[in-house]
Amino acid sequence: MCEPSQRVESFWRLTLPWMILSTICVAWMCIWMSDTARGDPHDPVFDAEVWAKIGERTCLRCHNPQGEARETEFILEKTVDRFDDPQILTRNRDAFESMAKKVHGDQSVLLQKVVGQLDHGGGQVLKPESTGLKILERFVHQTMSRAIEPILAVKPVFNVQNDAYKPIPFFHGVTMLSASRLLRRVTLSLAGRLPSDEELKRVEKEGLSAVDSILDSIMQEEAFYERLKEGFNDIFLTVGIEDNAETLLSYDHFEKTRLWYQTHDFSNLPEAERERAGWKLAAVYRDALLREPLELIAYIVRNDRPFSELATADYIMVSPYTARGYGIYDEVKGQFKNSEDPFEFIPARLHALQARDGKVQESKTGLYPHSGFLSMFHYLRRYPSTETNRNRLRARMFYQHFLGVDIMQLAPRSSDAAAVAAKFEIPTMQAADCVVCHKTLDPVAGLFQDFNFQGELGPRKEGWYKDMFPSGFEGEELPEDQRWRATQWLAERTVKDPRFPIAMVEHVYFILVGRKVLQPPEDIDDPNFSGKRRAYLEQRRMITAAASRLKESGLNLKEAFKAIVSSDFYRADGVASVAEHPERQAELDDVGVVRLVTPEQMERKLSAIFGKPWGRFQEEYKILYGGIDSITVTERNADPSGAMGAIQRIMANDVACLNVGLDFHRPAAERILFPGIEPSVVPGDESSDQKILETIVGLQEKILGHRHRVDHPEVERVFELFCGILGDAKAQPNYEPRETYFCGGREDFRVEDPHYTVRAWRGVVTYLLRQHEFLYE
């Protein structure tokens, strides 16, 4: 038995550490709780649970300053894309706490509203027993307890982070592309060429800082504008007009001019050629007409004009051919450098349109009220209307294209859409389920009221619909004296909207990366929800930073390209070690470009490497290889199917076939692929092996963009392939001493191949063309 003094000592020895630990815990709790009570903006509990899983996803939809519930006392603010104001989260938390403390009967108003009680305008937004409701119940419990008892009485009730996962800086352990590989990526992506020696030297000397200024010069190249137009067509799809393009110009206003090609004078041609020449002229004219919207984009960017002109441009782009269609050729012909070039585009304005009955379009300026894409016949035709659609498709596309809002993306579920339709005389104005979207959508639809279903100028004879919310934008009604220029009125407001530069950056991101920006994670029960949300928020930070840069530059779109190219998201290339934790894996899930090269890009890439395009990705394999036709197929395949795998094999076989024998046929100094080796070089001695290895290194650099050392495993693998093929050939009873007819014989020569080396090199090139590094960006 211990002595009393020993017992005391023992007591303190056992108890003291626990007391200290408890004191620390209580102190931490005090700090945490008092931080919370003070409104510390960093409230991870509220942010990760209540806000991320309920407030942002559910409540904010209506309870915002412009939303359907804006008249209520529960008003929240959007936090995403507002990273400059961390107090927003605090204000949102205060709003939640305020509602949590309100009691009706014996229960929190907040908890009753979310399940559809107390006449909640939004009905039931959380199901009983759902995770969301449980989170809210815990939050209410905590808030109520804190209101009744001092801070210390309250225990934290949320599991903020997965215990085993400690978040690290987002890009920690992610390796970035070297400056030279980044350069190759952007030159191939944006200009369809390989980096020049001079550019490579600059990058080697100056590092990443050189890429920014090299980008400036890349964005002067004509190839960049081809890529720009192609990228924006993937978004706007304005090339996708099914009818003959001259029908874009209405019969009512352009009857006398739109078919000008039919009376073109071909008397200088032999009679037998005139019909064919007429067809060609019509085809070129139609092509030029279809290009006009995208030429507007190219013009704005090329001339460093503010990209807001996408909506506000008070001009269109016309070529000598299309100007004839509009009937303004004589007015503008002096401005063309070459009036015979059907694809030379210049800005021009149309006069107020005159109909066949002589009536002239209302216009205070005497001009057609141009407003960029918003008043272009192409855009309006591409997104047509009907008697019941009432321009809502146009309004929807406006929100998606100009403000980055996809109204139909997460359509709120109506409790019974058919019953609602039957119950209300005008559901879109009276039924809460419908009003939530139509209050935003329909006013914008009304702004397009002067255009008919096909997108031609042609106001509805009966006047615009009375059973729709009045024309306007985001709560502001269109003044009557502005009706004649309604799309201009809309454009002025659009480009001032903070969502506009963000939407434009998202377009640039889509062009560069090949996929849309991340959406917030949907499943709050997903154990990796936090990781996915962090990835989403990190990307939003990058997007908003790029949007700020775009805005500061006066909306020069080139700055958006530069901002994204220089971002960690674009440069991420690998990881230093395997990310083991599922939450970390979720964070990194979308990081890196890793984009399947499109058919159009593939042609340019092949052309850049081999000196000529293959030609079959443009037409024959375009759709099969995941391309679009802008009409029925409007989204590119992101992943290769077996059919696409077969096309990759065809391409690798055929491109190698077309180029290897031909290259050896050239003088060594003119060769693209094999400048340092002859077909007579076979492995076996050190010097020959070295030449072969160096050739492999050169091929890998040219085709794949990797500069390996000769002892790199990938070089060794290719060397083994080359030697293996030769060994197998030797083991054959016999083989032809020349390349096949198909791989050389189709030209005006036939390559001798007594050692089988030409065919072995063809095998090597075929192998390289099937690599991930070649087929993906």
Add this chain to the structure above:
Amino acid sequence: MSRRTFLKRCGLAGLGFAAPIHWQSVLSAPQTSSETAGYPGPYYVVFNASGGWDTTYLMDPKGVDGINRLYQQGDILTVGNHRIAPIAKHIESGMSNEDFFAKYGPELRVIHGLDLSVNNHTPCARYMATGKLDSLAYPTFPALVAACHGAQAPLAFLTFGNYSATGNLVPMSRVPYLQSLRLLARADSVEGGTHAYQDAFVADRIERALEEQFQSRISNARLPRVERSQSMLYAAQANSKALERVVPFLPKEPSKERLPQQNDIALAAFKAGVCISANLSIGQFDSHNNNDKDQMKLIPELLAGIDDLLRKAEQLQIRDKLVVIIQSEMGRTPTYNNGNGKDHWSINSIMFLGPGIAGNRVLGGTDEKQQLIPVNAQTLECDKVEGIRIRPEHIHQALRELANVQDHPFSQRFPLEVPAKEKLQRLWS
């Protein structure tokens, strides 16, 4: 590891790329059918009447209150348990309801009163195709079933239009023309002919080098996107060789009509065992103007297309392996608008036939206002008191069970969250 096993695993690697994949997870993925024989069936075909069909001119006739203008209540026909709209005298081409139901009624299972909750094309198409209204991430049923049963098949999920999201489980294949398929099937021959680009030993060396490279990269630390895409790419190229099996089943003369063209490609791919599911589609059903004229042209075209598929499948001896789903993203209003058209209606119907589906049965219903009548999930009888509103998630839950993929990890990744008491019991029996 044998080459065969390796290839199979690579094919599976193409499956699970919605979440970061590690080789270990690839190895533990469920095995599917024999790679040498190809996928043996059942094959899943979804016919989409894109734009929104008028169910009152097909399988849910209404002869009252001017819901339609072509027949009266007394004209409505009965074929077995099916009630159908009489349209034979109103059509110029294609197949009438009368002929279609006489031929296939004993096999057809029809569900009425399907509640879509919204009435816009995009969300409705997404909801019908995936069973999930409020997510862009969910795969369509044919994509899901293709992923679960054999993503290593080179054309596992064929699509010819309509909503075709894959949930990143399986690549979608678009093969619009028969001739294209012929070329792809002979990718290693010059112009799809008989002359190979490479001598056989060269081709074999190349494949082995690619295989070794892929294996060597498995252990490397990579970004999840890189890891997935390398697996996908390898699987796409390696599996594409199985397309050779399609050649004997390609018809000599391509069909001219829209659906038969799609049928030819899908059936050849099914028969060759290189395809699990196909999404077939014809559009222009969105009859806001002149509803009757449009629907009388398109419904017979749709029915004739289905008949074409089933007849050709019979010839290929795979008819008994075809599960056919016939749907549209929405119905049309019970009233006409000023343009003699009908607008969007959120109450819909859907039809099924195939192995495991007992025919000559009609479930659910709509009333004289074309409003749905709830269905008791246990008895499947109309039940205004205890019944539930059948929604696409209920149908998709049942479809997953029919295809025996309801417990597959890919299905679990995209849960439909149908409460147990709302699951439609014995829907297919």
